[in-house]
Amino acid sequence: MILKILTIALIVIAVYMGCKQGLAMVSGKPEMLQMLGKLGMNSTAIMILGIITLISAVMILIPQTFVWGNFLMAGTILLIMCLELFHGDIKGALIELPFIALNLVIIYLNYPFKFS
Structure with a gap:
């Protein structure tokens, strides 16, 4: 039971951070553009990376994905x-x-609501 609660908490943290960072990339926040721009990414690449991050955050919530x-x-x-x-x-x-x-820890702990 405690392990399930821990897993749920970690999933919530990962999804929150993924959504927060993904939205910052998609909306083109200056801090994000500056940080990733110095790594050689242009605004289009940053937006695509943000969309991928948002999609991955949603996928974490779905048991099949x-x-x-x-x-x-x-x-x-x-x-x-x-x-x-x-x-x-x-x-x-x-x-x-x-x-x-x-x-990686979340993958190891598995999805907490498996009904099988």
Whole structure:
């Protein structure tokens, strides 16, 4: 029971963060444009990445696409980490580690409402 509550809390955190970051990318918030712009992404690429992030957040909530949504969100985080490392921003890449770990832990814990 406690494990289910923990899993639900982690899913809520991941979905909230995915929606928040995805909306910031899609709406073109200046901070987001600046951060990802210094990694070589233009506004169109940032918008596409934001849409993918929003889709992955929704997919995490659906039992049939739960794992794929987590993989997709982890993939977008990994992309950002790789770009940061490519541009020599080790601190930025390290900041992303807990977020990618969150998605991997959620995958390990499984969807909390399986009825089978």
